[in-house]
Amino acid sequence: MSTVVPPLPYRVVDSRAETGDTRSIELVPAGEGLAPFSPGQFAMIYAFGVGDVPVSVSSLRGGHGGLVHTVRAVGAVSTALYRLRPGDTVGLSGPYGTGWDLGAAAGHDVLVIAGGIGLAPLRPVVHAVLDRRDAYGRLAVLAGARTPADLLYRDEIGSWRDAARAEVTVDRPGPGWRGAVGVVTTLLDHLDLRPGRTRALVCGPEVMMRHTARDLVARGLAPHHVQVSLERNMRCATGHCGHCQLGPLLLCRDGPVVGYDRVAHLLLVREL
Amino acid sequence: MTADADVNAARPPGPDGLVMGKDGLAALVDVLIRRGFTVVGPTARDGAIVLAELTSADELPYGWGVELEAGRYRLRERSDGAAFAHAAGPQSWKSFLHPSRVREWSADRVEGELVLTADRGTPPRYAFLGVRPCDLRAIAVQDRVLTGGAYRDPGYEGRRSGALLIVVECTEPGATCFCASMGTGPAAGPGHDLVMTEVADARGHRFWVRSGSREGAEILAELPTRPADAETRETARAGVTAAADRMGRSMPEADLRELMAGTLDAPRWDDVAGRCLTCGNCTMVCPTCFCTTTEDVTDLTGDHAERWRLWDSCFDLDFSNLHGGPVRASARSRYRQWMTHKLGTWYDQFGSSGCVGCGRCIVWCPVGIDITEEAAALHDWTRPERPDPEPS
Numbered sequence: 243m244s245t246v247v248p249p250l251p252y253r254v255v256d257s258r259a260e261t262g263d264t265r266s267i268e269l270v271p272a273g274e275g276l277a278p279f280s281p282g283q284f285a286m287i288y289a290f291g292v293g294d295v296p297v298s299v300s301s302l303r304g305g306h307g308g309l310v311h312t313v314r315a316v317g318a319v320s321t322a323l324y325r326l327r328p329g330d331t332v333g334l335s336g337p338y339g340t341g342w343d344l345g346a347a348a349g350h351d352v353l354v355i356a357g358g359i360g361l362a363p364l365r366p367v368v369h370a371v372l373d374r375r376d377a378y379g380r381l382a383v384l385a386g387a388r389t390p391a392d393l394l395y396r397d398e399i400g401s402w403r404d405a406a407r408a409e410v411t412v413d414r415p416g417p418g419w420r421g422a423v424g425v426v427t428t429l430l431d432h433l434d435l436r437p438g439r440t441r442a443l444v445c446g447p448e449v450m451m452r453h454t455a456r457d458l459v460a461r462g463l464a465p466h467h468v469q470v471s472l473e474r475n476m477r478c479a480t481g482h483c484g485h486c487q488l489g490p491l492l493l494c495r496d497g498p499v500v501g502y503d504r505v506a507h508l509l510l511v512r513e514l
Numbered sequence: 515m516t517a518d519a520d521v522n523a524a525r526p527p528g529p530d531g532l533v534m535g536k537d538g539l540a541a542l543v544d545v546l547i548r549r550g551f552t553v554v555g556p557t558a559r560d561g562a563i564v565l566a567e568l569t570s571a572d573e574l575p576y577g578w579g580v581e582l583e584a585g586r587y588r589l590r591e592r593s594d595g596a597a598f599a600h601a602a603g604p605q606s607w608k609s610f611l612h613p614s615r616v617r618e619w620s621a622d623r624v625e626g627e628l629v630l631t632a633d634r635g636t637p638p639r640y641a642f643l644g645v646r647p648c649d650l651r652a653i654a655v656q657d658r659v660l661t662g663g664a665y666r667d668p669g670y671e672g673r674r675s676g677a678l679l680i681v682v683e684c685t686e687p688g689a690t691c692f693c694a695s696m697g698t699g700p701a702a703g704p705g706h707d708l709v710m711t712e713v714a715d716a717r718g719h720r721f722w723v724r725s726g727s728r729e730g731a732e733i734l735a736e737l738p739t740r741p742a743d744a745e746t747r748e749t750a751r752a753g754v755t756a757a758a759d760r761m762g763r764s765m766p767e768a769d770l771r772e773l774m775a776g777t778l779d780a781p782r783w784d785d786v787a788g789r790c791l792t793c794g795n796c797t798m799v800c801p802t803c804f805c806t807t808t809e810d811v812t813d814l815t816g817d818h819a820e821r822w823r824l825w826d827s828c829f830d831l832d833f834s835n836l837h838g839g840p841v842r843a844s845a846r847s848r849y850r851q852w853m854t855h856k857l858g859t860w861y862d863q864f865g866s867s868g869c870v871g872c873g874r875c876i877v878w879c880p881v882g883i884d885i886t887e888e889a890a891a892l893h894d895w896t897r898p899e900r901p902d903p904e905p906s
Contacts, residue, residue, distance in 0.1 A: 251629070294810075475836055477807050477826075482660055484806070485833060490863060
């Protein structure tokens, strides 16, 4: 065969606003579907005539049984995806990349730390742990955002508190905000962390992941017990376009989820 | 078919191979065309040796050599009439196997439905005539990148799987060549269908030919050849051995992968950034550079869209663009990305060096940046004290 397989058509069955510039879209196959996704893996979502972007799956179980992706409108493609409404169709390919290593977290305390839209790729982790609550130790979710209006999944986070510790913090509080203020790592000060028993999963802006991972290691976590989900420009997701390099890694293939032990030294090199 | 050919068909060539003259080259192109191949080989055009579709061996660049230096490429007439006495030209075989512009699929909006259609084209069956050993390795390198992983590039695979590779060993290296120090030439490595060594001396213009595959042997059997005489074999071998000693450049004798990983903060990157125009020429002419981007186009109706894949360059600012801007904004970081990838992290990603020592990036750099010189400077930087130069 010498033809590139195009993406598969998926229909938008739900689109809900999460913040001012972010929506979650739920997709179901219009015909044949893709192989099942794991938490942390991503899809390339094609907006007709505009292009495609990599987006991590933000829920494996939408209200209509479809895949949910949470998209922030920052470029031409993501803006086109943001504008999708039920009935519209996109092209979807995947699943791509490594997922979160939940197997390694089984039997341990699970610490989920997210910054901004970084909570989206981690939400399926929370779902997976809540689904098999007995298989894990304590579950803590620490989420940071710029302002209260930028916090994702606020209602859902509330529902997690029955079975997990879930804390949020913002950089710039608005009127009426009575929660924590400051970067997400400040929430660690109030956590009864058991470093030897904890497996941490971190996603957010790269600078936030760098500080968070370093902080966790300083608090006694082994670097390979800290997983981070990294981001680079991606054009193909199949290891052929060369865009997603981070030193020796091709993040579409070797990532996006990698152990901090593999990338700590790379994240210290400017413009790598 | 000649009587000679019948004899050869009955007795396959042994390791000693066969010898043919210029008429053999002419017959080779004819046989390839008759077998349905699109024959691509070197020809002199527009002041350079370019790769183009050949309809006859007459189009080969008989009597043309090249003069190469950093930032400089000139054709030079030769008196011996040799067809392959030239080092790498501005193109490489990736122009055919991994073309600069490919349509991958189309999308149509039909009554509100999105219909995605694969681009079904049958690739031509290429015969590449005159592949240099460095470029043979470059093809193997791209094979690993584009078809050696979990995902295979089906377009590349389709073009590559049918391609016949006819290698001509290198006897005339250029001043910018360093294949010997990369271990990729001037003798041919594995993976060819036929390999030739050209000899043009007082005893005549001839080619020592050996087959590397069954198909190569079948084609060779159709050519006017004679058993290889010892004198031709020895002259051919001596020419290749001498070429190894006449390389104009060499890489420093160091573990280049370690050198790249250990010099990410070297001041030399600032130095080269002061010269580099970030034009991307080196990536376009490099026979292994494989990076691509995508382009989505729509027609005037707005109901038909196409996905195209185009060569891209890590020197382009957009290459590393993330929502906040480019990850690699400085020229320093972009040159460093290209060179450390080529010589270092390529091993991590694809299990080999990304450099085959063809020297194209040196020749076609408008300001003459020389990858071997940059590697040597980085190597010097890692050594606390330079050894005293040996007395000459």
